[in-house]
Amino acid sequence: MFMNFRRIRKCQCVQLLTTCFALSVLMVSWEQVDHHVVSHMRSYSYRYLVNRYGFLNGSFAVSRGAALALNNHSYLLDHADACAGGDVLLLLFVKSSPENLERRRAIRSTWGNATYARQRLGAGVRVLFALGLHPDAGRRAAVQRGLLAEDRRHGDxxxxxxxxxxHNLTRKLLLQVRWAHTRCGHARFFMTADxxxxxxxPNLVRYLEGVARAGKARDFxxxxxxxxxxxxxxxDxxxxxxxxxxxxTSYxxxxAGAGYVVxxxxxxxLYRASATLNSTLYIDDxxxxxxxxxxxxxxxxHVYFSGExxxxxxxxxxxxxxxxxxxxTDIHRLWREATDPAVTRTCSGLLGRLYCTAVKTVLLCKPYNFNTYPCKAAYS
Incomplete structure (x- = not known):
């Protein structure tokens, strides 16, 4: 009986300490949590009850001269004829940093290979990389020499x-929009991706071809x-x-800027709108x-475009x-697995579709599953 009483007191002590700890954490973080909840409630209220953003025209409007002055940048590397000669289904710009050579190499040899798209998919795809100057002035000249050599080899x-x-991502977005409008205006679709x-x-090309065939490739x-x-x-x-x-209160x-198509x-x-707007807002998406x-x-x-x-x-x-x-680091592995003919066999037929619905439900419908595909993707 004595031992039971001691065990009960010990349990109560643990519960008290746990409660005190939880309350301490909550008190420390309450201001941030409260701000997060309140800001989302205000934002959603505006978005779904008011749903008007007419103030943007007046608040961000500037003269064309002022808009040009904000983004009057010269081309250091350019390929004005990259879209010349042939039908272009998709112009795809990849936002890359000057030092990310290995990422660009991986993309060129996998999903960004235009020869693969033309020969295997029968589609005209142009892939270019959008860059600015290296942020470190001390390393800039050496990095720029490397970029010149890279561009001589690949021309992209x-x-x-x-x-x-x-903080200059909006400038990079405007680089892409300007280039696409002035030098590849005949492309049926434009994509930007990190x-x-x-x-x-393969999936994207089939999807966009379907959109074009259905006559839905406007205001898209x-x-x-x-x-x-x-x-x-x-x-912070x-x-x-x-x-x-x-x-x-609401955007x-x-x-998501990680990847989208228009x-x-x-x-x-977009090009005409950007020529009248203040582009100092640096969050590009x-x-x-x-x-x-x-x-x-x-x-x-589209439920199969991911967020972060x-x-x-x-x-x-x-x-x-x-x-x-x-x-x-896993882009080659993912390319091999994702384009393997076995994927089609796995997903096709009634049994395959039922099997994949069950698998995707397990993989996607989790309470902590954020910023990838939503749960409803399992049933689409």
């Missing part, structure tokens, strides 16, 4: 003379859509947005959303995959 680098940094994104080119913008996203006000976040730059709808006519609309809102274009969700997350490795996933984010 497009570079302007702004510093390549996170250099750590895997693009399942597809990717992982963020709706009602609030600006992040924490100064790289996505920090000051009230001075963006005072409202307009936009697609139709050729949308490129022209949000600025894209602002341009599209001004241009009257809305994004559509990496898709699960499985043939049932590969059968529908469009993009997956966060691939650097």
């Amino acid at each position: 680098l497009v570079q302007q003379d702004f510093v390549d940094s996170f 250099d750590d994104v895997f693009v399942h080119m 913008w597809v990717g992982r859509v963020h709706r009602g996203a609030p600006p992040i006000r924490r100064k 976040s790289k996505y920090y947005m000051s009230h001075e730059m963006y005072p409202w 307009p709808d936009y697609t 139709s050729g006519d949308v490129v022209g609309k 949000v600025f894209m959303g602002i341009c599209a809102t001004v241009a009257g274009v809305s994004p559509q969700e 997350g990496k898709a699960p490795y499985h043939p049932c996933i590969y059968g529908a995959m469009m993009t997956s984010h966060g691939h650097v």
Whole structure:
């Protein structure tokens, strides 16, 4: 009896300490948690109850001269005729940093291989890499010599003379839009992607060809859509947005910058909209959303475009995959596995579809499954 009483007291002591610890953590983090919850509630309320962003036209509007002055950058590397001679289904720009040579090599030998797209898929695909200047002035000259040698060999680098940094991503976006509009205006689709994104080119080509055949390749913008996203006000976040730059509670709808596709006519609309907007807002996918809102274009969700997350490795996933984010060292392995003919055999037929639905439900429908494919992808 004495031992039981001691055991009970010990258990109560542990519970008390655990409760105190939990309350301490909650008190320390409550301000941040409260701010996060409140900001999302305000943002979603505006997005779904008001859903008007007419203020963007007036608040971000600048003269054409001012817009040009903000992005009057010269080309250091360019290939103005890269789209010449032939039908172009897809112009794909990869946002790359000057030092990421190995990533570019991996892309050229896997999903970004235009020869593969032409010979195996029968599609005209042009893949270019968008870059700025190396941010370290001391290393810039040596890195630039390497880029010149790389470009002489591959002829696929497009570079302007702004510093390549996170806070200049909007400049890189405008480089791509300007180049696509002025030098590849006949491309039916335009895509931008990070250099750590895997693009399942066979799936993407089939999908875009289907969109074109169905006559839906106008006002087309597809990717992982963020709706009602609030600006992040924490100064320790790289996505920090000051009230001075963006005072409202909600961003307009936009697609995750890791990878999205627009139709050729949308490129022209974005180009014209960007020529009248203040581009100092440095979060490029949000600025894209602002341009599209001004241009009257809305994004559509595709469940197999990923956000920040990496898709699960499985043939049932590969059968529908469009993009997956966060691939650097495994890109060759993923390319081999994702394009293996066995994937089609696994996913086809009634039994294959039932099997893959069950597998994808297990892989995607988890409470901690964030920023990859949503649970509903298992049933689409």
